[in-house]
Amino acid sequence: MSLFVREKRNTRVVDWLNARLSLIFVLILVVFLLGIGASVYAFNVQRHLDDQKVLLREDADGMLQAMIDQQSGLRDYISSNKSVFLAPFLLGRPAYLASLQDLTTQLQTGPFQHTLIGLSTVQETADEWYSIYAISQIQEMQAGKFTEARSDTSILNGSTLFTQFRAAMNHLQETIGQDLAVYQNQVDTINLSLLFGVLLLAIIANAAFLYMLRTLTRRLQTQIVSLTSTTERLGQGEQAARVIPLSFADLDQVGQSINRMAGAIEQHQQAIEESMRALERQYALVERAQSESRAIFDASSEAFLFISASGQVNALNRLFREFFAMSAEGVIGMTFADLQPRWEALLVNAVSFHAELAQDSTNQERYYTTTVTQKEPQYRELAVSSTPVPSSTNAYLGRLYILRDITREREAERLKAEFDALVSHGLRSPLTSIKGYTDLLVQQEETGPLTDLQREFLEIVQSNTRRLLALVNDLLDMSRLEAQTMVIRPVPLDLHSLIHVVTRDMRPQIEERHQRLSLRLASSPLIVLADEIRVGQILTNLLTFAVNHTPVGGRIDWQTQLEDAMVRITCSSSGDLSAEDLATFTHPFFQDSALSPSAMMGSVLGPSITRSLVELHGGTLQVSAKAEEGCAFTFTLPLSPS
């Protein structure tokens, strides 16, 4: 609470001080003016009193003198009977009345009750002397009665009356003195009161000033202490410390600035802590990723050797150490140039590999793969790939050598190649002879005539040779498809003419079974992008399958359709396919009946090979079979871009 005004918040120190100093100034000014006023008033009152003292005494003296003048004039007149002495008497009366009047007026303006009473006594005695004695004496004198007028009795009478007047007059002067003394007392009291009043006001003003100063200093101190203690607490790291709202607007602004600063510092601190935590998490993640990749690195079935950009051995995994019986401690950190002779000493014919490695140091961009053979500590064939390792910003970090043990693969490849050679050479070469000679004998043109029985039997040999050859071909295809070494060479080729060729080649078998073959081909020629031999094989296999699975007198259809960038080829027939027949398209050896002599042209492997060949061309083979409608094989080939 304040003495003067209840201050609002948001008062500035200066405004607050200004308001109060102005007020104090006005107060002191008022006190000062009041003091001046009071002094002037007191001075005037005193002067008036002093004036009245003089006037009252003058008037009283005037009255006495006038009466004395009358008495002495009258006495002289009576004793001398000269009228010239009458003049002072006559003049004395109005002078007395004038002084009386003046005194009466003077007495009206002050506290002169006692004097007024005394004055009325004076008046009575004077009038008595004048009317009873003086007037009668003059009348007697004028009447010539001098004796009577000059008698002792009259003189005594006159003297007694005048003595009464003098006594009243003395009394009056005493009462004037008394009343003036009272009056002086009153004025003194008033002056003293004024003095004390002004003094009191001055004291009050001073007290107010002091109180205001004390309030100000106390409030200032409290608020400044609040500011400094908060900044100290902040300085000691107490982030939650805040300056409480302060009543002085300017100090409060300082406080709010400090609070904002503290808030900013706290936020900043929190952000720093948050990023520290994020860093820690990231670090943990990185550490985990590192150990994971180390585990993966070590568990890899390939051997790794990483050479840093500066040419030092930076990392090698478990398998690399195993391959070359090297310890990580002995190798990591050494230069690649030092490692190289140790490494190459374990390899067979390292000269060409050495040349490759020599290029690595000069050409950072270079990527290559090669194979090397290791002789010690164990025989291995290794596929080596050497690849530069760029950072995410494409800076060169080093080079990674990846070594894969391909000893078994090579062995398997050799075995497969041997199988291939065995089947190709070992089976097809004898078949070449069998077929060549049988064909010659059956034709009889160059080898002479046969008996019917000989011819019949040789034809059986011929037919079985064909079957055997088909089986051998399929076996080779199957082996290559499984090894994924089958390569197709897509070229633009006329699908319709290929269908015509395949159909023409199969004509004898179709006619033999009295089947009706119809071609429902697209009106325009269709140029597909495909391997001619393999598409011929697909078409032949499908037609063969259809012929073999369509009853005598049945119907076989070829159909082609253009669909977007694809050609859809369908071979449908009225044949009825069993579940086992359908299964041969997904499982090569399911159809045990395929080995029966009735499957003249068929091969156990045909359907499966057909499906794989279609897939090699990027299509799928769809087989549908319905009891009433027969069966249909559909596959697609890509249209050649014109």
Place this chain on the structure above:
Amino acid sequence: MNKLVIADDEADIRRLIVFLLRSYDLYEAQNGRRTLELIREVRPDLVLLDVMMPEMTGLEVLDAMRENPLTTSIPVVLLSAKGQTAEIERGLSSGATRYLVKPFEAQSLRTCVAEVLGEHVGLPVKE
């Protein structure tokens, strides 16, 4: 009469080819090295070359022939039990005129030989 060198390590197949092409002047070889010698000796009009032969494969013989200016223009028909597209391409890119897959039809062989010889009639295959 056109001179032909027949190279195959299997006597049965050589016999078959010889029988089928008996109208020509034929020389036989049973391995790659002998084939090359025979070619240099005989300067044939055509070589029927088996691919899989001991000592030198047919393709090696072919490469050697192409390196020698005296034999480089002699047409070669490869005979092979390997019928893969890649293998056929490999043979033709080495300089073979034709590639016949075993087993072959008698008529195919005769037509092929006649065509290749016919194509080269009038060409300076001999000195």
